[in-house]
Each structure stands twice: as structure tokens, then as C-alpha cells.
Amino acid sequence: MREPALVDLRSDTVTRPTASMRRAMAEAEVGDDVYREDPTVNRLEERAAAMFAKQAALFVPSGTMGNTIAVKLHTEPGQEVICEAKAHIVTYELSMLAWFSGCLARTIPTAHGILAWEQIQREIRPVAPFWAPTGLIEIENTHNMAGGTIYPVEAVDEICHQAHALRLKVHMDGARIFNAAAALHVSVARIAAHVDTVMFCLSKGLAAPVGSILVGSRDDMDRARLHRKRLGGGMRQAGVLAAAALVAIGEMTERLVEDHANAGFLAEELANISGISLDPRRVETNIVIFDVSGTGLTAADFSACLKSHGILMSPVSATEIRAVTHCDVTRRDCERALRAIKETARSTTASA
Ligand code: TLP
Numbered sequence: 001m002r003e004p005a006l007v008d009l010r011s012d013t014v015t016r017p018t019a020s021m022r023r024a025m026a027e028a029e030v031g032d033d034v035y036r037e038d039p040t041v042n043r044l045e046e047r048a049a050a051m052f053a054k055q056a057a058l059f060v061p062s063g064t065m066g067n068t069i070a071v072k073l074h075t076e077p078g079q080e081v082i083c084e085a086k087a088h089i090v091t092y093e094l095s096m097l098a099w100f101s102g103c104l105a106r107t108i109p110t111a112h113g114i115l116a117w118e119q120i121q122r123e124i125r126p127v128a129p130f131w132a133p134t135g136l137i138e139i140e141n142t143h144n145m146a147g148g149t150i151y152p153v154e155a156v157d158e159i160c161h162q163a164h165a166l167r168l169k170v171h172m173d174g175a176r177i178f179n180a181a182a183a184l185h186v187s188v189a190r191i192a193a194h195v196d197t198v199m200f201c202l203s204k205g206l207a208a209p210v211g212s213i214l215v216g217s218r219d220d221m222d223r224a225r226l227h228r229k230r231l232g233g234g235m236r237q238a239g240v241l242a243a244a245a246l247v248a249i250g251e252m253t254e255r256l257v258e259d260h261a262n263a264g265f266l267a268e269e270l271a272n273i274s275g276i277s278l279d280p281r282r283v284e285t286n287i288v289i290f291d292v293s294g295t296g297l298t299a300a301d302f303s304a305c306l307k308s309h310g311i312l313m314s315p316v317s318a319t320e321i322r323a324v325t326h327c328d329v330t331r332r333d334c335e336r337a338l339r340a341i342k343e344t345a346r347s348t349t350a351s352a
Contacts (some may be wrong), residue, residue: 113146
């Protein structure tokens with residue numbers, strides 16, 4: 001009998017381009033985008049700017065590059081960037097704040113990844129003889145390592161209004177902003193109405209093969225284009241990628257609620273397994289983070305056992321595992337993952 005395929009819940013980055021993306025890529029009209037002559041990239045950037053109700057957009061190869069450019073746009077070397085303690089920009093982007101922008105992070109720990117203005121306000125530093133002044137406020141929506149949590153729309157508005165009153169800019173790492181929009185039933189334009197720049201990813205739940213987009217003012221995007229080139233991100237005939245991205249934003253956003261339903265299902269079932277702990281009410285989008293310490297195994301050992309059952313998940317700390325649902329994972333795949341988790345938890349608690 002043929003081995004069943006792996007169920008890959010490590011991340012939504014593993015999604016493969018859909019058939020309609022592959023067709024669009026094959027037929028894409030292209031040109032040299034460094035000369036701004038790629039009609040498909042131009043169309044994508046116009047469409048993205050319109051969707052977010054911002055002046056302009058820039059197609060970049062990755063979320064990391066989009067965030068790196070955004071920090072550079074809004075800061076001077078020697079400043080601090082305020083962000084949540086588990087923000088992707090500080091934990092997974094190879095210290096790009098320091099490397100490209102000469103900035104430090106001033107991090108704020110939270111229970112669920114969501115910053116309130118009062119917490120930010122306490123960390124703002126003015127120019128003084130011994131302090132690095134605050135240059136930027138960064139918020140992550142949804143918050144990856146807090147388990148896909150969503151900012152209330154009003155909380156983002158409040159942060160932006162207060163920051164702007166102090167002449168500070170706000171960048172949103174909206175790698176999964178379309179998940180937030182689907183869960184809240186609001187538009188991405190509404191969520192990002194007052195932020196200065198937003199980066200969102202095409203190559204996660206939206207299933208495009210490559211790419212992210214930075215949106216903001218025309219002036220900021222003109223400067224961002226130069227930083228992209230400086231970072232080696234001038235992509236020439238990138239229309240083949242932009243064609244898939246157009247399908248991603250046109251066809252893939254509404255189905256994200258299915259991923260959220262699968263994540264909710266996983267969370268509810270996981271909460272009933274002895275040795276596993278999580279609060280299923282905290283699972284708002286497509287990310288489920290659960291603690292396996294009650295099984296006596298480390299997260300690394302637990303996920304190695306799951307792998308032997310054909311289930312891939314990511315250990316994200318010594319005791320926690322992350323499962324991310326996406327369009328290449330069905331409800332049956334989730335059921336299979338749960339059987340493997342039950343089996344692993346049962347065998348370790350039985351042998352304890
Ligand atoms: N996240 C990846 C890993 O890097 C952890 C994942 O598997 O979730 N912002 C956020 C909130 C992200 O989750 C990611 C990727 C990025 C930025 C960076 O995007 P890429 O991978 O395109 O550079």
C-alpha cells in the first residue's frame with residue numbers, strides 16, 4: 001500500500017501555487033520591473049494600493065524584506081523600534097533592525113501579542129543625553145508567535161492616533177492581515193486605515209509561490225523602491241510572480257475562514273488530550289500553539305514522534321508546538337494529525 005502523503009502543518013508558507021496561479025504565471029505579460037516596465041507587476045501594485053486605500057505599493061521578494069525596508073523608511077540610525085517581545089521582526093529576521101537600520105528593539109512582553117497604547121506610551125523615549133530616542137512603533141497583525149491573535153481595529157486606530165500626535169510612525173507587519181480581515185469581517189483597508197505602512201505576505205495562506213507587498217504613501221514607496229534595489233530585490237521580469245500574486249489576492253482571501261475553522265477544530269480536540277494544554281478560545285485564526293510538557297516530552301521530541309506518523313509541526317519553544325492550517329490541509333488531514341498526537345501523548349504518559 002502507498003504511504004499516505006505527509007500532513008504539513010509547520011507553516012502556511014508551505015502552500016503551493018494553485019492551478020489557476022500556474023496558468024496565470026504561464027500567460028503573464030512581463031517586462032523589466034527595475035525600469036518599471038513589467039505590466040503585471042504594475043497592475044499588482046496598483047491593485048494592492050487600492051485594496052488598502054493607500055497611495056502606492058511595492059512588490060518585494062519576502063516579508064522580511066518588506067519589514068526591513070519599512071523600518072529603514074521610518075527610522076534614523078541610533079533610534080529604537082518599539083514592538084511586542086515575540087514580534088517576528090525581533091525573533092526571526094536576523095537582527096535586521098541593527099543590520100540595515102542601525103536601530104535597537106525596545107520590546108514589550110504581552111500575554112497574547114496585542115499591544116495597548118498605555119503599554120507603548122510607557123516605553124517611548126524622547127531625545128535625551130543618554131537615551132536612544134524612539135523612531136518607530138511596530139505592530140504584528142495577526143501575531144504569529146502569540147498564536148495568530150488579532151488586534152481589535154480600535155486598538156490599532158488608538159495606537160496610530162496617539163503615535164502620530166507625537167510625530168511617530170506606525171508600521172504594521174500584516175504578514176497575515178487577510179486572516180485578520182476574514183476573521184473580523186472587515187476590509188484590510190479598514191484595519192490598516194491609519195498605519196503609515198503595512199507589509200503583507202502573498203506566500204502564506206494566500207498560496208502564491210513568492211512575494212510580499214509593502215503599501216504606504218507614494219513618497220515612502222518611491223524611497224522603498226531604492227532600498228529594495230539596495231538589498232538586491234530588483235526582480236526584472238517579476239510579472240510571472242505578480243501574476244500568481246494577483247490570483248492570490250483575487251481568489252484566495254475569502255476561503256481563509258476554512259483554515260480558521262480547521263484551526264478551531266484542532267484546538268478544541270487538542271484541549272481534550274491528556275498532557276496537552278492550550279486555551280482553544282484563544283485560537284482566532286489559522287495558528288494553534290499548544291504546550292506538550294504534560295506528556296513529559298520536549299516539543300522537539302514530540303514533533304519528531306509526530307513526524308514518524310507523517311505529521312509535520314514546528315516546535316516553537318522547549319515546550320510548545322505550532323500547527324498552522326492552510327489551503328493544502330483538509331479537515332481529514334487535521335483528524336489524522338489529531339490521531340497521531342493522541343497516540344504520541346498516550347504512549348508517553350503510559351510509559352511514565
Ligand atoms: N513567518 C514564518 C517564519 O519565519 C517563522 C512562519 O513560518 O510563520 N512577519 C510574520 C508575522 C511572519 O510570520 C513571517 C514569516 C514574516 C514576517 C517573514 O516573511 P518571509 O518568510 O516571507 O520573509
